[in-house]
Amino acid sequence: MILTVTPNPALDLTWHAARLDPGATHRVEAGHGRAGGKGLNVARVLHQTGHEVLAVTTAGGSSGAEFRSELERSGIPHRLVPVAAPTRRCVAIVDDSAGEATIFNEHGDAPESDEARDLFDAAIALGADADAVAFCGSLPRGLAPEPLVDAVARLVSAGVPTVVDTSGGTLLAAARAGATVVKPNRDELAETTGLADPVEGAHALLDAGARIAVVSLGADGLLVLDRDHRDRIVRARPPALRGNATGAGDAAVAAVLAELVADEPLDLARLARRATAWSASAVLMPFAGELSPDRDDLAARVEVTDDTDDTLESPR
Template identity: 55%
Template sequence: MILTVTANPALDLTWEIDRIEIGGAHRADTGAVRAGGKGLNVARIAQAQGFEVCAVTTCGGATGAELRDELDASGVPHVLIPVTAPTRRSVAWVDRALGDTTIVNERGANPSAQEWSAFTAAVRGRVAAASVLVISGSFPPGAPSTILPELIAAGAGRPVIVDTSGPALLTAADAGASVLKPNRAELAEATGMADPIEGARSLIARGAGLVLLSLGDDGMYAVTADRMLRARLSEPLAGNPTGAGDAAVAAAATLLADGDDDPEHILCRATAWSAAAVLMPLAGEIHPTWRDLERALILDGDSPVPAAPHDPEEPV
């Protein structure tokens, strides 16, 4: 079973617009509403690919009730910890003309000490049945610095994947996470290093086992203590990148759940699923042609990192 942990879930709202004009008024068809947050997206994808999952997250207020109802309808097994603060929202505007997406994420509110205690207890109570633990997404402002190390420690004895940003990324490396999945901007922010490979290697030196470094259109790197590989498509795909990073995490989790920890296998599957997510309108899904994308990948070893200041992956 793959256990996913989402400490700062969101009610995802998505609208498709013919073309976005800054300062203009727009009309759109009815938008899509989905229980979101990176760990919930990971659980959706893994379950759709035939894997047993359980998603642990929180819900609060009217938005939390919508999240709960949608998650109940989705069929994804889950455990919801009630909190007082309303669940945050994440809004995505998909520009059909440009083929890109603009995202605004609310930061979220910090649960109380008692609510955090219930949350971590729920994870500890279910991790014994898990083959892989996935901790995905941001933590709300003011969250105790001890929460992430506690969650990683709860997963001792099994692979632990962490997809987060800011100081929490360094905390996860220090705590010995098996896999970290930053994008270029997140890595630079956390490490202060302009060279993403140097940044990835610094996370390995701190205790991480594997860094999956997403570079958007330029593909993905797998960096370990003794290997560096890059996988990419010959041309970038147009679509909605929201959830592409979550698809990469789901790919890593499913391979690890099957006992495959080869960095090359994880890199290729993660790159293919990430690309397949771009082809879907909503986060938490991958296109059924992902096997074709995987076969089309170009795999390089020790290749230079392209200088690309824009990374289309969504913030957490």
Template identity: 55%
Template sequence: MILTVTPNPALDLTWHLDRLTPGETHRADAGAAQAGGKGLNVARVAHAQGASVLAVSTAGGRTGIELAAELAASGVPHRLVPVAAATRRSIALVDQELGDTTIVNERGVNPTDAEWVTLVGEVVDALPGAQVLVISGSLPPGAPETLLPLLIGTARDAGVPVIADTSGPALLLAADAGASVLKPNAAELVEATGIADPVDGARSLIARGVDLVLLSLGADGMLAVTASDVRHARLETPLTGNPTGAGDAAVAACAVLYADGVRDPETILRRATAWSAAAVLMPLAGEISDDWEALEQRLLVAPFTPVFREDSL
């Protein structure tokens, strides 16, 4: 079973526009609202691909009620801890002409200490049935610095490997606490480490004890960095679409393989890159195209050469 934790969930609101013009009024068809936050997206993708999952998160206020209702309708197994503060919202505006997406993420409100204790308790209760723990997404402002080390350390003590997808100081906390896999993007890696070179930045996380860094390069694909090797996977021609949730699909791929006992970095890189690309083809986060196997066959995988196009993310 894949156990996911989303410390800062969101009600994801998505509108598709013919063209987004700053400063102008836009009209759109009815948007979509679904339970989101990175960990919930990971669970949604893995569940849709037949994996056993359990998603642990929080829900509060009117947005939390809507999040809980949509999550229940989705069929994704979950446990939601009630909190007093309203669940945040994330707004995605998809420009269909340009093929890109503008995102506004509310920061979220920090749960109380008692609410955090309840969430940690839900994770601890579920760990005996887990093959891998995924901690994914941002932390709300003011979240205790002990949260990630506690979750990761508890999982490691139970013999459960941890995949973490977070940013800022939390990325370093996850590395120091013993996460097996980290999945930053290029900007998050620089922000956390202060190192401009992507391989050097990833290796700095390896030096802290991480086994594998999956580094998203946007249109340029993905790197798998270990202590001894760097592999690069990409499509010859980048896809256009909605990149929201592409990184979550990559984490879901890694989690599914880890739950099956697969540890080979290139195998994980291929699947993660293919699922990430397949997510770009879908209108909403938490979904991947059925064409992911064909995309995996089209991947170019080789030792990394640091040459970037101007449109790299």
């Protein structure tokens, strides 16, 4: 079983416009709402690809009730921690003519201290029996990073492969706690390390204590670097695509988790190919948390460059 933990979930609301004209009035088809947040998107992708998954997150207020209802309809196995603060909302306006999405993400209010403790206690207890655990997304405004970082450290100490997809001081602290994989995008990496070059930034996280760094580069694909082979850089680039990039990074995290639990030695080039293909596949879908049926064809079209063909032993 793969466990995903989402400290700052969202009720995702998406509208598609034939063409987005700022300041104009648009007539559009009915919007789409679903339980979201990075970890929920990861769980949806894993569920779609046949992996056993459990999503742990919070829900509160009237938006949380809608969040809970949609999640129950989705069939995604989940554990919800009730909180007083309303679940935040995130709005995506997709310009179909340009293949671009404009995103408005509410910050989200911090849970009470006992509610946060319940969330991360559940993550530790359930994660102890998991094959891999992912902590995904931002923290609610006002929530300190220590509970998440402590959960990462305890799971790593127990031998559970742990993936962290967040940013800033929380990401750096998770790297210092020994996270198996850290997965920032280019901007998050620069924010976290202060380094504009993604290779230098990835090395900074590896030097801090992370084992593997996977850096999303948008249309340029991604980089994978390994702490034990510092001179090795695996690069993967997808074919040119147009679509909704919302959730593309979450699909890459799902691919990383799928590779971590596979019954074969972890190969960074294979990981890079799958993560890039799943990320590109997500771009072709209208909503986050979905993969295109063409993902295997996309994987064959991903360009991977690797200066070695070494493999790593399983992280568990």
